Structures are given as structure tokens and as C-alpha cells.
Amino acid sequence: xxxxxxxxxxxxxxxxxxxxxxxxxxxxxxxxxxxxxxxxxxxxxxxxxxxxxxxxxxxxxxxxxxxxxxxxxxxxxxxxxxxxxxxxxxxxxxxxxxxxxxxxxxxxxxxxxxxxxxxxxxxxxxxxxxxxxxxxxxxxxxxxxxxxxxxxxxxxxxxxxxxxxxxxxxxxxxxxxxxxxxxxxxxxxxxxxxxxxxxxxxxxxxxxxxxxxxxxxxxxxxxxxxxxxxxxxxxxxxxxxxxxxxxxxxxxxxxxxxxxxxxxxxxxxxxxxxxxxxxxxxxxxxxxxxxxxxxxxxxxxxxxxxxxxxxxxxxxxxxxxxxxxxxxxxxxxxxxxxxxxxxxxxxxxxxxxxxxxxxxxxxxxxxxxxxxxxxxxxxxxxxxxxxxxxxxxxxxxxxxxxxxxxxxxxxxxxxxxxxxxxxxxxxxxxxxxxxxxxxxxxxxxxxxxxxxxxxxxxxxxxxxxxxxxxxxxxxxxxxxxxxx
Amino acid sequence: xxxxxxxxxxxxxxxxxxxxxxxxxxxxxxxxxxxxxxxxxxxxxxxxxxxxxxxxxxxxxxxxxxxxxxxxxxxxxxxxxxxxxxxxxxxxxxxxxxxxxxxxxxxxxxxxxxxxxxxxxxxxxxxxxxxxxxxxxxxxxxxxxxxxxxxxxxxxxxxxxxxxxxxxxxxxxxxxxxxxxxxxxxxxxxxxxxxxxxxxxxxxxxxxxxxxxxxxxxxxxxxxxxxxxxxxxxxxxxxxxxxxxxxxxxxxxxxxxxxxxxxxxxxxxxxxxxxxxxxxxxxxxxxxxxxxxxxxxxxxxxxxxxxxxxxxxxxxxxxxxxxxxxxxxxxxxxxxxxxxxxx
Numbered sequence: 001x002x003x004x005x006x007x008x009x010x011x012x013x014x015x016x017x018x019x020x021x022x023x024x025x026x027x028x029x030x031x032x033x034x035x036x037x038x039x040x041x042x043x044x045x046x047x048x049x050x051x052x053x054x055x056x057x058x059x060x061x062x063x064x065x066x067x068x069x070x071x072x073x074x075x076x077x078x079x080x081x082x083x084x085x086x087x088x089x090x091x092x093x094x095x096x097x098x099x100x101x102x103x104x105x106x107x108x109x110x111x112x113x114x115x116x117x118x119x120x121x122x123x124x125x126x127x128x129x130x131x132x133x134x135x136x137x138x139x140x141x142x143x144x145x146x147x148x149x150x151x152x153x154x155x156x157x158x159x160x161x162x163x164x165x166x167x168x169x170x171x172x173x174x175x176x177x178x179x180x181x182x183x184x185x186x187x188x189x190x191x192x193x194x195x196x197x198x199x200x201x202x203x204x205x206x207x208x209x210x211x212x213x214x215x216x217x218x219x220x221x222x223x224x225x226x227x228x229x230x231x232x233x234x235x236x237x238x239x240x241x242x243x244x245x246x247x248x249x250x251x252x253x254x255x256x257x258x259x260x261x262x263x264x265x266x267x268x269x270x271x272x273x274x275x276x277x278x279x280x281x282x283x284x285x286x287x288x289x290x291x292x293x294x295x296x297x298x299x300x301x302x303x304x305x306x307x308x309x310x311x312x313x314x315x316x317x318x319x320x321x322x323x324x325x326x327x328x329x330x331x332x333x334x335x336x337x338x339x340x341x342x343x344x345x346x347x348x349x350x351x352x353x354x355x356x357x358x359x360x361x362x363x364x365x366x367x368x369x370x371x372x373x374x375x376x377x378x379x380x381x382x383x384x385x386x387x388x389x390x391x392x393x394x395x396x397x398x399x400x401x402x403x404x405x406x407x408x409x410x411x412x413x414x415x416x417x418x419x420x421x422x423x424x425x426x427x428x429x430x431x432x433x434x435x436x437x438x439x440x441x442x443x444x445x446x447x448x449x450x451x452x453x454x455x456x457x458x459x460x461x462x463x464x465x466x467x468x469x470x471x472x473x474x475x476x477x478x479x480x481x482x483x484x
Numbered sequence: 485x486x487x488x489x490x491x492x493x494x495x496x497x498x499x500x501x502x503x504x505x506x507x508x509x510x511x512x513x514x515x516x517x518x519x520x521x522x523x524x525x526x527x528x529x530x531x532x533x534x535x536x537x538x539x540x541x542x543x544x545x546x547x548x549x550x551x552x553x554x555x556x557x558x559x560x561x562x563x564x565x566x567x568x569x570x571x572x573x574x575x576x577x578x579x580x581x582x583x584x585x586x587x588x589x590x591x592x593x594x595x596x597x598x599x600x601x602x603x604x605x606x607x608x609x610x611x612x613x614x615x616x617x618x619x620x621x622x623x624x625x626x627x628x629x630x631x632x633x634x635x636x637x638x639x640x641x642x643x644x645x646x647x648x649x650x651x652x653x654x655x656x657x658x659x660x661x662x663x664x665x666x667x668x669x670x671x672x673x674x675x676x677x678x679x680x681x682x683x684x685x686x687x688x689x690x691x692x693x694x695x696x697x698x699x700x701x702x703x704x705x706x707x708x709x710x711x712x713x714x715x716x717x718x719x720x721x722x723x724x725x726x727x728x729x730x731x732x733x734x735x736x737x738x739x740x741x742x743x744x745x746x747x748x749x750x751x752x753x754x755x756x757x758x759x760x761x762x763x764x765x766x767x768x769x770x771x772x773x774x775x776x777x778x779x780x781x782x783x784x785x786x787x788x789x790x791x792x793x794x795x796x797x798x799x800x801x802x803x804x805x806x807x808x809x810x811x812x813x814x815x816x817x818x819x820x821x822x823x824x825x826x827x
Contacts, residue, residue: 010664010665011664049712049713049716049758050712050716050756050757050758056670056717057674059670060667060670060671060673060674063666063667063670064629064667064670064671067629067667068580068584068629070580070581079665079666080665080666080667081664081665081666082666082711082712082713084712085712085713085756087666087713133581133584134543134588461805461806462805464806465805465806465809468806468809468810469809469813471729472772472813475729475732476772476773476774
């Protein structure tokens with residue numbers, strides 16, 4: 001069966017750009033028409049190759065993954081080609097934009113449940129296909145679920161997707177055929193706990209977790225942990241885009257905000273996705289059979305109830321641009337990068353009111369504290385430490401059932417396993433510490449103490465330079481001896 | 485229904501035998517037009533399932549990790565007969581999902597050891613003409629990514645890489661990596677890089693024997709290409725090749741050529757920082773050469789002030805001490821040069 005894909009021209013001359021509909025770190029998305037194809041409307045993602053730091057190999061893999069996938073709920077590229085320094089990826093134009101933009105512009109308090117089920121089911125079809133193909137998406141969120149005016153729903157953005165069948169050749173040279181991955185990727189608020197701090201790697205179930213978070217995002221209008229009051233310091237701005245909502249801050253679930261009712265089936269479905277233990281989460285295929293999706297309406301339903309009357313993608317882009325301008329003109333990119341490095345050790349899902357609260361790592365080190373403070377916290381005094389949150393001055397619940405359970409585990413648990421976990425956690429903390437230091441430095445001009453890791457890295461760098469210089473010397477010495 | 489016929493699990497030998505039969509069938513089926521379409525579809529579906537089963541054995545599935553013994557058996561059975569050839573020739577007749585499965589199966593089999601031998605390598609040595617079939621794939625949009633992936637896996641074997649390097653095929657890559665279709669061009673570029681970096685001794689031997697035409701083509705077709713991405717990848721790969729110890733003889737010769745220096749100086753002047761930085765890593769070899777020919781010295785001296793200014797401004801986005809160290813050494817070298825009389 002040959003694919004009867006329409007052959008889109010591999011030449012920029014054949015396209016006419018209409019307007020810009022999105023911007024990213026090193027890419028822009030345009031609405032355009034393809035002139036020789038009856039002026040079909042398309043979306044073109046133009047990636048600046050000179051700017052993009054991403055190594056070329058990952059770009060190649062993303063592009064290849066996309067062009068080899070074939071499913072109605074997956075956003076395929078029609079074609080891709082380079083135009084001077086840019087890579088143009090020509091894709092179907094999804095006129096309603098992402099679920100994230102739909103929710104944030106038109107449904108700030110969340111979508112009605114009977115619409116959520118439609119979007120989630122379509123998304124789940126895509127996830128099921130991807131998993132069957134051996135791919136992990138690794139960045140499932142409303143912002144990556146695109147909708148067209150006819151109600152078609154497509155999962156997009158394979159920037160961080162990974163295939164278990166494609167061994168990463170660069171690292172260590174061992175070919176792992178095991179169904180697990182170990183590098184960290186994704187957007188933190190949708191990231192499964194085992195992605196954040198597991199030594200055993202993670203599998204398909206991490207996508208299921210993110211799917212559950214996406215369900216919450218659609219239900220409440222934002223992902224959990226995302227409603228911060230307006231804050232003054234730069235540090236606080238770090239989390240600005242993921243406002244903590246008041247219901248999540250309250251320790252004792254004073255459920256006044258829970259004026260929205262969700263069905264038992266929905267709550268249960270989300271609960272399954274958000275199981276701490278990945279093994280207990282259902283597979284995408286199994287999840288599709290959950291009662292929540294049984295009497296799911298068709299896409300026509302969302303066309304009538306959600307999509308009609310929406311402002312179009314161009315309009316939404318302009319609106320968000322204005323919104324963004326209203327926020328301070330600080331560096332968005334940097335902010336996002338920092339946000340991506342926040343770690344949360346666990347989550348506590350309360351099924352009754354469909355809410356998820358964070359559990360911060362029980363670790364003896366805060367990211368910005370002085371060594372002496374760290375030492376004093378080394379005592380197992382039972383105070384779990386709020387990661388970076390403490391600096392943010394957020395009165396977050398620092399202790400709850402989940403944390404207690406974790407501590408209990410330390411006692412009667414596999415020491416090595418725990419040790420490994422803690423080491424990883426420590427690494428992630430150090431990473432954050434470095435980030436925070438950068439900000440502190442930038443703000444105050446003070447230079448933070450360098451961490452041990454950084455010092456070592458510098459030494460390694462220096463040694464490398466010496467080695468290289470030595471090599472050059474030997475090389476020229478050799479040449480001399482050969483040439484006379 | 486299907487469950488009813490689910491008898492005892494097939495052995496790898498059974499699986500391969502059945503797959504072979506089905507492949508033979510697929511191979512012939514087009515020439516038997518009177519065949520019932522439904523029957524044909526049924527057989528093709530069975531073939532797809534078989535290939536999927538092979539993949540499960542080799543990679544494991546959601547329930548089980550792969551079992552070494554089963555993998556070894558499957559590999560042995562697969563290469564015992566001409567299954568690989570059959571699979572490669574039938575690939576265009578399979579549907580997209582099965583093509584992908586087949587590609588992954590072939591990729592995995594290249595790495596499987598039987599009695600600590602890579603029998604895939606032995607098989608390919610005896611059937612090296614398969615590489616001629618695979619490389620043709622780059623010219624077929626539908627098949628390129630599948631055949632391309634198989635090709636890249638096969639050149640993991642030194643003997644296969646050597647064959648490709650010594651054949652006329654290697655010249656085709658200069659065009660393939662500039663194909664307009666990005667996926668295919670990028671795939672070809674990855675293979676080209678693999679070909680020129682993986683097996684050090686083979687690469688060194690190839691370059692020594694072919695340096696004249698190879699670097700002439702490399703310069704004119706790749707480094708002076710109109711295509712930004714071609715230039716960028718080519719200059720990076722050139723750096724990787726020349727900085728590899730095993731290619732030092734070739735490098736010494738490369739940095740003694742005025743033409744090469746001219747091209748490098750042009751790349752240094754590009755307004756793409758990525759290209760400039762990569763070009764510097766090659767340019768530094770010209771400057772660091774302690775036996776610079778007189779014409780090289782004279783060019784460097786003639787352009788000294790421009791070079792010093794340009795290099796002084798050249799900085800990577802991220803701080804890079806090693807780069808800075810290299811740079812100051814190059815700056816010193818150039819500053820200290822004295823013009824020479826041409827011999």
C-alpha cells in the first residue's frame with residue numbers, strides 16, 4: 001500500500017505567507033497558502049537553523065518521526081525543506097489552534113465535561129497509536145493538542161518524542177533494546193513523577209500521567225499548581241505562567257472553589273492516570289475502554305458547543321500577543337527555560353474534587369541555602385523542604401500524607417534503591433541551585449558560591465584544553481619529525 | 485475468532501519459515517493477476533503480523549523483555565536463508581506500518597550476536613550487492629527513509645562500510661545530502677557522516693587513496709554549495725574528519741593546500757555564526773601547522789590584519805574556554821608570521 005499522500009511542492013516559491021500565527025524560541029508558525037495546490041491553506045513552521053541550539057540530529061529525528069506516522073489524530077507534516085537558513089515544515093492548518101489557546105481565551109474556568117471527553121478521546125487515540133508504534137510523546141499537554149474547525153483533533157509537536165526502537169548511539173555505545181528511557185524531557189507541570197526522579201527510567205505510562213494532567217487542565221482551565229498571585233520579585237515570576245490556584249495552596253482542602261461538578265467516571269479516569277506507581281496506570285488502549293469514554297459524543301458536538309464562535313487562530317495569536325505585552329517585557333525565553341527545570345517529587349490526587357496537589361521532595365538540601373543551613377537540615381527532623389517554593393515565599397503545604405509515606409519508606413526500604421533515588425534528586429537539586437544562583441547573581445550582582453559539580457566541570461574543561469594543547473604539540477612534533 | 489486458533493507459541497524457526505513463504509508469495513502475487521483479492525489481502529495481513537511478531541521477539545513488548553536465546557535463534561534462522569534479500573525486495577509491497585516494523589527488525593538483527601559472532605556481517609559480506617539495492621532507495625521518496633535506515637545499520641559492519649567507500653556509491657552522497665526533501669537529505673547526511681567517521685582505519689585508508697577527487701568534490705560541491713545547511717553540515721563533518729588522529733596524514737596534506745585555505749577563509753567570513761565557528765576549527769589547523777608552505781604563509785600574512793580582527797570578534801554563544809585557548813594560539817601564530825619568498 002503506497003501512501004497516497006498529496007505531494008506538496010518542496011519550494012518556497014509555491015507558498016504565499018498570509019500572516020504569523022505563533023512564535024517560539026527559534027521558530028515561527030505562519031498561515032500560508034500553497035498556490036499550486038488550489039491555494040490550500042497550510043501552516044508553515046519555520047525553524048531558524050542557525051539560531052536553534054538543538055543539535056541537528058534531534059531535528060532530523062523529529063522530522064523523520066513525524067513523516068513516518070500516519071494516524072488521523074496525529075499532526076503530520078506534508079513536507080519539509082530548507083529555505084536558506086530555515087527549515088520549513090509544511091503542515092495542515094488547524095484553524096482553531098490548540099486546546100490551550102481555546103481554553104485560555106474562551107473557557108478560563110475550564111471546558112464542560114461532555115466536551116472534554118470528546119477531545120480527550122481523540123487525543124487518546126493518538127497516544128494509543130504512538131505507543132503501539134513504540135514512540136513516547138513525552139510532552140502531552142493542551143498546548144500540543146490542535147483543533148480544526150471541523151472538529152478534527154490532532155496531537156502535535158514531536159520535539160521531544162522518543163522511540164524505543166531507535167537506540168541513542170551517542171551515549172555509552174551500549175544498545176539498549178529495553179523499553180525504558182532515562183533522559184529527562186517534557187514540560188514540568190505535566191511531567192510524571194518517575195520522569196523527574198527515577199533511576200529505572202520511564203515508559204509509556206509517563207505519557208498517561210501527562211494525559212491525566214491535561215484532563216485537569218481542560219477541566220479547570222489550567223494545569224494544577226498554576227495560579228500564583230501577582231508577585232513582585234523575579235524569582236516569583238518564574239512560576240508566573242503556572243499560577244498556583246488557591247484551592248491547591250490550601251492544605252485542608254477548603255472546597256469553596258469546587259463549585260464545578262464532575263462525574264464519577266471522569267474523576268475515576270483521571271485518578272487512574274495519576275497513580276503514583278506507573279505500573280498501576282492503565283495503558284492508552286485500556287483507558288480508551290474506560291466508561292468515561294463510553295457515551296462520548298462525536299466531534300460534531302464540540303463543533304457546535306465549543307468551536308463555533310471561537311475567534312480564529314490568527315485572532316487568538318494577536319490577543320495573546322497583546323496579553324504578553326501587557327506583562328512586563330522581561331525575557332520570556334529565559335523564564336520558560338527556568339520553569340522547565342523545576343522539580344516536584346510527587347503529587348497527591350484528590351479524586352473527590354478532581355484536584356492535584358504537589359508533594360515536594362523530602363530532601364536535606366534547599367536549592368539556595370548556605371552549606372551550614374544544609375547541614376542543620378540533614379537531621380531527619382521530618383520537615384520536608386519546599387523546593388524553590390520556599391524562596392518563592394509560597395506558603396505551600398510542606399507536609400502531607402504523601403510525604404509521610406515516603407519517609408516511612410526510607411526506613412524499611414531497599415537502601416540502595418533509595419540511595420540511587422536520592423542521588424538523582426540531589427543532582428536535580430544541584431541543577432536548580434545553579435539556576436537560582438544565576439538569577440540571584442543577575443539580580444544582585446553577587447556571585448554565588450560555586451557548587452562542587454560546577455567546580456569539577458571547570459576542572460574537567462581545563463584539563464580538556466590542556467589535553468588538546470598537548471595533542472596539538474605532539475601532532476606538530478610528529479609532523480616535524482616526519483618532514484625533517 | 486482469532487483467539488480460537490491461538491495454538492502453542494511458534495518457535496523462531498517456524499516464524500521465519502512462514503514469513504519466508506509469505507514473502508515469496510508477496511513477491512510473486514503481482515504476476516498472478518487471477519488471484520482473488522481477498523485472499524491476497526489475507527496473506528499480506530498475515531505477513532504483517534509475522535513481521536510484527538519478529539519485532540516483539542527482538543525488542544520485547546509491553547509484557548516481556550526480549551529473551552536472548554530467542555533473539556539468537558531468530559537471527560540464525562533469518563540469515564540461514566536469503567530472507568533479508570527477500571524482505572528488502574518485497575518492502576515496497578508492504579504497508580507503511582509493516583515497512584517500519586521490517587526496518588526495525590533489520591536494524592536490530594545487525595546487532596545480534598550468535599555465538600559471539602555478528603552473523604549479519606557474514607551474511608552481508610556474501611550478499612554485498614544488497615547494498616546496491618538499498619542505496620537506490622534514496623532516489624525513491626516513498627522508500628528512502630526505510631531503505632536509508634537499513635543502509636545506515638548495515639554500514640555498522642566494517643566490511644560493508646569498506647565496500648561502500650570503495651564503490652562508486654560514495655559519490656552519490658554528495659547529491660543525496662542536497663536533495664530538496666529535508667527528511668531524505670538529512671538521513672543521507674547522517675549516513676555520510678557515519679560512513680566517514682565510524683571505522684577509523686577504513687576511513688583513513690579510503691581518504692589516503694582518494695584524497696584528490698574526494699576533497700576537490702567536497703570543496704566544490706559541499707563547502708561551496710549554495711545551500712546553507714549543506715555548508716554547515718559539511719564544515720562540521722570536515723572538522724570531525726581532520727581532527728581525528730587516525731587521519732593525521734590526510735590532515736597534514738589538507739592544510740598545505742592554498743585552495744583549501746581560501747575556502748576556509750571564505751567560510752570564516754560567512755554571516756552565520758555556526759558556520760564561522762566550525763570553519764575556525766578547521767582554519768586553526770592551517771595556522772597551527774609548523775611546516776606551513778610559503779604560499780600559505782604569504783596568504784596569511786597578506787590577510788593578517790583582516791584575520792586578526794575577524795578572529796578577535798569571533799565568539800561562540802556559550803562561553804567556551806577551549807575555543808578561547810585555541811583562538812589565542814592561532815592569533816599568536818598569525819601575528820608572528822614573517823613573509824617568505826616563494827621557492
